[in-house]
Amino acid sequence: MKTSIALQCMAACALGVLALPAFSHVSLETKTAPAGSSYKAVFQVGHGCQGSATTGIRVQLPAGFQGAQPYPKAGWTLAVQQEKLATPRDSHGKPVTHDVSVVSWAAAGKDAALQNAHFDEFTLRGKLPETAGPLWFKVLQTCESGSNDWSETPASGSSAKGLKSPAVLLEVSGPDAAAAAPMPAMAHAPGAHQH
Numbered sequence: 698m699k700t701s702i703a704l705q706c707m708a709a710c711a712l713g714v715l716a717l718p719a720f721s722h723v724s725l726e727t728k729t730a731p732a733g734s735s736y737k738a739v740f741q742v743g744h745g746c747q748g749s750a751t752t753g754i755r756v757q758l759p760a761g762f763q764g765a766q767p768y769p770k771a772g773w774t775l776a777v778q779q780e781k782l783a784t785p786r787d788s789h790g791k792p793v794t795h796d797v798s799v800v801s802w803a804a805a806g807k808d809a810a811l812q813n814a815h816f817d818e819f820t821l822r823g824k825l826p827e828t829a830g831p832l833w834f835k836v837l838q839t840c841e842s843g844s845n846d847w848s849e850t851p852a853s854g855s856s857a858k859g860l861k862s863p864a865v866l867l868e869v870s871g872p873d874a875a876a877a878a879p880m881p882a883m884a885h886a887p888g889a890h891q892h
C-alpha cells in the first residue's frame with residue numbers, strides 16, 4: 698500500500714517538478730521561525746492525489762505548538778479538535794489543561810474542491826515552543842479519490858531525505874539563529890524533491 702502511494706506521488710510530482718518546482722506536495726511557506734515566537738503556518742498544497750482533486754486537509758499539530766487558531770476559508774468547513782495536555786501550562790497565571798491538537802478544512806461542496814492542477818493555501822497560527830528543533834506537522838490530504846498521508850518523520854534530526862511521504866517540517870531556531878536572519882530551508886528545491 699505504501700509503495701503504491703509513493704509511486705502515485707512520484708508520477709504526480711514529476712509533473713509538478715516540471716511546472717512548479719517550489720510548490721510540490723504539501724509544504725510550509727515559511728520553513729524556519731524563532732523559538733517562542735508567534736508563527737503563521739501557511740500550508741501550501743501543490744497537487745492532489747494521483748490527479749484527483751483535494752477535498753480535505755487535516756493538520757495534526759506537534760506537541761509544543763500552542764493555542765492554534767485556523768484561518769477560515771471560503772467554501773471550506775473548519776473543524777478543530779482539542780486534546781488534554783500531558784503537562785498543563787501556565788497562561789497569564791491560569792492553568793491551561795487543553796489545547797488545539799487538530800485543525801481540518803473540508804470542501805463544503807464539489808465546487809470548492811482544489812483541482813489537481815491548481816494551488817491553494819491553508820493557514821493557521823500559534824505560538825512556537827521555547828526550545829529550538831524540528832517540529833513536524835502530520836498532514837492528511839484527502840481527495841475525491843484516494844488520499845496522501847504526509848506523516849513520515851525521520852528517527853532523528855530534521856532531514857526528510859529518503860522519506861516517501863514526509864510530514865511537513867518547521868525548523869524552530871534558537872534565539873541566536875533568529876537574530877542572524879536564517880536562510881530559508883530549501884527542502885523543496887527541484888533537485889531535492891523526491892518521494
Ligand SMILES: [Cu+2]
Pocket residue numbers: 706709710713721722723744
Ligand atoms: Cu509531492
